Amino acid sequence: MLTLVTFSSLWARLFAKRETKVLILGLDNAGKSTILYRITMGAVVASAPTVGSNHEIYEYKGVRFGLIDLGGQSSLRTTWNQYFADTAAIILVIDSNDPSRLSLAKAELQKLVNAEELGTALLLVLANKQDLPAAEGRLTPAQVSEGLGLTDLREREWQIMGCSALTGNGLMEGMDWLVTKLEQR
Ligand SMILES: Nc1nc2c(ncn2[C@@H]2O[C@H](COP(=O)(O)OP(=O)(O)O)[C@@H](O)[C@H]2O)c(=O)[nH]1
Numbered sequence: 001m002l003t004l005v006t007f008s009s010l011w012a013r014l015f016a017k018r019e020t021k022v023l024i025l026g027l028d029n030a031g032k033s034t035i036l037y038r039i040t041m042g043a044v045v046a047s048a049p050t051v052g053s054n055h056e057i058y059e060y061k062g063v064r065f066g067l068i069d070l071g072g073q074s075s076l077r078t079t080w081n082q083y084f085a086d087t088a089a090i091i092l093v094i095d096s097n098d099p100s101r102l103s104l105a106k107a108e109l110q111k112l113v114n115a116e117e118l119g120t121a122l123l124l125v126l127a128n129k130q131d132l133p134a135a136e137g138r139l140t141p142a143q144v145s146e147g148l149g150l151t152d153l154r155e156r157e158w159q160i161m162g163c164s165a166l167t168g169n170g171l172m173e174g175m176d177w178l179v180t181k182l183e184q185r
């Protein structure tokens with residue numbers, strides 16, 4: 001009996017579907033943790049600023065995603081590269097309602113696209129907080145794209161999607177793009 005149990009757990013480990021590693025990155029307060037839990041639990045989960053990382057497994061359209069949300073405060077951003085190996089995709093979350101820090105986000109994006117350890121990882125940019133009123137300064141996805149200089153990116157497959165972690169709008173469209181692109185690889 002004991003051998004049987006041991007054998008079956010070994011079997012499970014050998015044949016468990018490999019995780020497709022996705023890093024959720026962005027400045028602090030962009031909405032990374034809210035997006036992680038909206039996607040994986042379908043709900044808004046109140047979260048304190050992330051120290052370290054949150055790791056969730058999420059099965060979607062046959063892909064076993066390992067979603068890793070890393071803390072975005074400046075002291076933590078320097079540790080991001082420890083997670084780069086074997087990354088299939090990066091979800092870069094932007095606070096569309098924080099235009100004054102868009103250039104800082106662009107600088108972080110430049111570091112990401114120049115990081116050799118990231119290889120050919122896909123880049124999904126989520127222009128988050130689209131539920132907030134444009135009249136009060138919230139940028140459109142096109143404005144976020146322009147501010148980040150996305151069209152200047154060479155040799156990286158990218159997509160930008162407007163979304164709201166509060167309503168859920170746009171998030172699954174982003175995941176669909178990832179699944180489609182991963183299937184082509
Ligand atoms: N209005 C609005 N607020 C959001 C949205 N996403 C996140 N927030 C809020 O932004 C704050 C920071 O979110 P959090 O997920 O902790 O950001 P993180 O530091 O990137 O992990 C929280 O108060 C969230 O409730 C969104 O789509 N719309």
Ligand SMILES: [Mg+2]
Nearest residue numbers: 032033049050
């Ligand atoms: Mg967080």
